[in-house]
Amino acid sequence: MPEGADDPDTTRALVRTTNYVTWRRQGGWDPMVVVRAKDSTFWDDRGNAYLDFSSQLMATNLGHGNEAVVEAIVRQARALPYAAPGFATPARADLSRALLGVLPKGLDRFFYSTSGTEANEAALKIARVATGRPKIVSRHRSYHGATAASISVTGDFRRRPVEGLQTVPGTVFAPDCYCYRCPFGLTYPSCHVACAEYVDDLLECEGNVAAMIVEPVVGTNGVLVPVPEYLPRLREITRRHDVLLIADEVMTGWGRVGAWFGVDRWGVQPDLLTTAKGITGAYVPLGLTATTAALHDLFRDRYFPHGHTYEAHPLTLAPAVAAISEYRRLDLVAKSRRDGDYLLARLREIAARHPSVGDVRGLGLFAAVELVRDRTSRTPFNDGEDKLAGRPLVAERVAAAMLKEGVYCVAWLSHLVIAPPLIVTRDELDRGLEALDRALAVADDAVAPGPPSA
Ligand SMILES: Cc1ncc(COP(=O)(O)O)c(C=O)c1O
Structure with a gap:
C-alpha cells in the first residue's frame, strides 16, 4: 500500500460517511472504490477490471489515460x-x-x-x-x-x-x-x-x-x-x-x-x-x-x-x-459513426430476443435500450417518482447484473445508456453487448405476464 493510502475498506467507509452523493437518497450508498483506469477499462480496489460501457457519465470520450x-x-x-x-x-x-x-x-x-x-x-x-x-x-x-x-x-x-x-x-x-x-x-x-x-x-x-x-x-x-x-x-x-x-x-x-x-x-x-x-x-x-x-x-x-x-x-x-x-x-468522429451503426444493428438483434425491450435507438456511439413492463401498452418499469422515492429500479438491476460480469453501464429510470469511449474496440463492444444480452433476463423476468392461453 503506498504511504499515506488507506486500506480499501477505510477508503469506502470514509467517503460514504463523510461525503454527499449526487441525485439520490444518501442512505444505502456503498460505492465501489475505483483506483485505476486505462483506455476503456477501469479497476476496483480488488483488482477487478470493468469495461466502461457508459464512459463514466457519458464523458470520457477519449477513454482513460490518454x-x-x-x-x-x-x-x-x-x-x-x-x-x-x-x-x-x-x-x-x-x-x-x-x-x-x-x-x-x-x-x-x-x-x-x-x-x-x-x-x-x-x-x-x-x-x-x-x-x-x-x-x-x-x-x-x-x-x-x-x-x-x-x-x-x-x-x-x-x-x-x-x-x-x-x-x-x-x-x-x-x-x-x-x-x-x-x-x-x-x-x-x-x-x-x-x-x-x-x-x-x-x-x-x-x-x-x-x-x-x-x-x-x-x-x-x-x-x-x-x-x-x-x-x-x-x-x-x-x-x-x-x-x-x-x-x-x-x-x-x-x-x-x-x-x-x-x-x-x-x-x-x-x-x-x-x-x-x-x-x-x-x-x-x-x-x-x-x-x-x-x-x-x-x-x-x-x-x-x-x-x-x-x-x-x-x-x-x-x-x-x-x-x-x-x-x-485517432479519427474518432468517423469511428463513432461507423461503430454506432454496428452498435445499433446489434442492439436491434438483441432487442428481438427480449420481451422487456420496448425500443432501442441511437446515433453514433450513443444508444439507449428502453425497458417496458408490457410491450403493447409500452408501460415503463419505473419513472421519476420511483427514483425520487428511492425504489429499486428494474433498469438498475439489469446494470447490476452487467457489473457482475465486469461491464459498467448507466441505468436511468427505465432505460440503459450505452456510450462507451470512442476508442472502444469491436471486441470490447461485443463483450459489453453479450453481457447486456444475458443481463436482460432480469428485466424479462419482471415483464407482465401475458393473457392466459385458451
Ligand atoms: C445535456 C446536459 N446538459 C447539462 C449537463 C450538466 O453538466 P454538468 O454535470 O457538467 O454540470 C449535463 C450533464 O449530464 C447534460 O447531460
Missing part, C-alpha cells in the same frame, strides 16, 4: 497553473483557435467555465440579457444542469424537489420529439412533425421568449434521436420568431453522435452552443459557452454581467487543446 492529454495537464501545471480571467494566456489562445476549427460555423465567441451546468447558466444569462426577454422554451424530457437557472429549464424529475425553492421563473416547456411515446399520439411521417410545429404556435402565443434550449439528441433522458426534419424546422421557427436557439451539447458533443456536434448531423446553426464533458475527455472540468459574434457585439458597450474566478482557467484549457488533437489523430 497520454497526450495527461502530458498537456502536466506541462500546463508547470508553466502556469492559474491566471485571472482578465489575462490572455497561450492556452486560452490555443484553445480558441482549435475551437474555431471544430465548432459549427458562426460560433466564434467563447466563455469558459468548469461544468456543463455553468455553460448553460452563462448561455441562459447571455440570451436573457441580450434580448431583454425573460422566458426560455425547453422540453419536458431534458436535463440542463443543477443550479438555479439550468435546473429551472430542466424538464426531468430532478427539478421537482427544488421547484419554487431554488428555481427562477420564466420556463415554458414544449413537447418532445419522442416517436416511441409521441405526446400527440401520432406516427412519423404522417405526423408532419407536430412536435416542431407546436413550437411555432407556442412562440406566437407566449411572447417575451429569449431562447429555446435543446439537447440535439436528448441524452440522459433516453437518447431520443429526433426525426430528420425536427431540428432544421426548430431552427426555422425560432428564427422566424426572433428567438435564439441554444444547443446543449454537453453530452452530444465531441464525436459522441458521429459528428463533432449533434447539430452537425442536421446542418443546423444555433446562436449559442454549450458543452463540457468530452471537451477534455473529462480529465479536467471545463465548460464552454460558444456564441455568435452578433451576440458578443451586443456587449461591446454594455456591461457583461457574468464571471467566475476559474473562467478560462489555464489548467482546464490546455488539455482541451490536446483532446481536440487526439480526436483528430
Whole structure:
C-alpha cells in the first residue's frame, strides 16, 4: 500500500460517511472504490477490471489515460497553473483557435467555465440579457444542469424537489420529439412533425421568449434521436420568431453522435452552443459557452454581467487543446459513426430476443435500450417518482447484473445508456453487448405476464 493510502475498506467507509452523493437518497450508498483506469477499462480496489460501457457519465470520450492529454495537464501545471480571467494566456489562445476549427460555423465567441451546468447558466444569462426577454422554451424530457437557472429549464424529475425553492421563473416547456411515446399520439411521417410545429404556435402565443434550449439528441433522458426534419424546422421557427436557439451539447458533443456536434448531423446553426464533458475527455472540468459574434457585439458597450474566478482557467484549457488533437489523430468522429451503426444493428438483434425491450435507438456511439413492463401498452418499469422515492429500479438491476460480469453501464429510470469511449474496440463492444444480452433476463423476468392461453 503506498504511504499515506488507506486500506480499501477505510477508503469506502470514509467517503460514504463523510461525503454527499449526487441525485439520490444518501442512505444505502456503498460505492465501489475505483483506483485505476486505462483506455476503456477501469479497476476496483480488488483488482477487478470493468469495461466502461457508459464512459463514466457519458464523458470520457477519449477513454482513460490518454497520454497526450495527461502530458498537456502536466506541462500546463508547470508553466502556469492559474491566471485571472482578465489575462490572455497561450492556452486560452490555443484553445480558441482549435475551437474555431471544430465548432459549427458562426460560433466564434467563447466563455469558459468548469461544468456543463455553468455553460448553460452563462448561455441562459447571455440570451436573457441580450434580448431583454425573460422566458426560455425547453422540453419536458431534458436535463440542463443543477443550479438555479439550468435546473429551472430542466424538464426531468430532478427539478421537482427544488421547484419554487431554488428555481427562477420564466420556463415554458414544449413537447418532445419522442416517436416511441409521441405526446400527440401520432406516427412519423404522417405526423408532419407536430412536435416542431407546436413550437411555432407556442412562440406566437407566449411572447417575451429569449431562447429555446435543446439537447440535439436528448441524452440522459433516453437518447431520443429526433426525426430528420425536427431540428432544421426548430431552427426555422425560432428564427422566424426572433428567438435564439441554444444547443446543449454537453453530452452530444465531441464525436459522441458521429459528428463533432449533434447539430452537425442536421446542418443546423444555433446562436449559442454549450458543452463540457468530452471537451477534455473529462480529465479536467471545463465548460464552454460558444456564441455568435452578433451576440458578443451586443456587449461591446454594455456591461457583461457574468464571471467566475476559474473562467478560462489555464489548467482546464490546455488539455482541451490536446483532446481536440487526439480526436483528430485517432479519427474518432468517423469511428463513432461507423461503430454506432454496428452498435445499433446489434442492439436491434438483441432487442428481438427480449420481451422487456420496448425500443432501442441511437446515433453514433450513443444508444439507449428502453425497458417496458408490457410491450403493447409500452408501460415503463419505473419513472421519476420511483427514483425520487428511492425504489429499486428494474433498469438498475439489469446494470447490476452487467457489473457482475465486469461491464459498467448507466441505468436511468427505465432505460440503459450505452456510450462507451470512442476508442472502444469491436471486441470490447461485443463483450459489453453479450453481457447486456444475458443481463436482460432480469428485466424479462419482471415483464407482465401475458393473457392466459385458451
Ligand atoms: C445535456 C446536459 N446538459 C447539462 C449537463 C450538466 O453538466 P454538468 O454535470 O457538467 O454540470 C449535463 C450533464 O449530464 C447534460 O447531460
